[in-house]
Amino acid sequence: MLIKQLSIFLENKKGRFTEVAKILGDAGINMIAFTVAENSDFGILRLIVSEPEKAKEVLKEHRYAVNSTDVVCVQCPNQPGALSKIMKIITEAGIFIEYMYAFSMGDRALVILRPDNVEATVNVLSENRVELLAASELFRL
Numbered sequence: 001m002l003i004k005q006l007s008i009f010l011e012n013k014k015g016r017f018t019e020v021a022k023i024l025g026d027a028g029i030n031m032i033a034f035t036v037a038e039n040s041d042f043g044i045l046r047l048i049v050s051e052p053e054k055a056k057e058v059l060k061e062h063r064y065a066v067n068s069t070d071v072v073c074v075q076c077p078n079q080p081g082a083l084s085k086i087m088k089i090i091t092e093a094g095i096f097i098e099y100m101y102a103f104s105m106g107d108r109a110l111v112i113l114r115p116d117n118v119e120a121t122v123n124v125l126s127e128n129r130v131e132l133l134a135a136s137e138l139f140r141l
Contacts, residue, residue: 003071003133007066009064011041023062027054029049029054033048033112071118072112072121074110075110077108090115093120095117
């Protein structure tokens with residue numbers, strides 16, 4: 001249940017995200033989820049897209065530094081304490097979460113996790129019957 005996430009390095013300059021969104025849109029690639037982390041010089045745009053390999057190629061053609069990483073998508077109820085239960089499972093397994101981002105839709109929440117050990121995370125969450133989503137399932141939501 002791994003999902004390919006793209007990380008794109010962007011200069012902190014007006015219009016950079018707009019340009020990436022246009023490049024992907026012109027290539028027929030849909031952005032499903034994203035987050036931006038930035039400092040004074042550059043930002044990192046992390047994206048879940050419909051066609052990660054094609055997106056990577058297209059962005060590299062436009063001279064963007066981009067790489068792909070495996071992440072895990074967890075689905076949980078959109079209610080107080082639901083994420084806490086999942087995080088407790090992960091913490092007790094000795095797994096460190098490097099970063100995460102989330103979005104909710106009605107009665108459910110989707111959380112993208114980048115753990116230090118992706119395989120162990122998938123195993124421990126599966127053993128505890130936590131619902132993991134594949135990339136194909138994200139695009140049907």
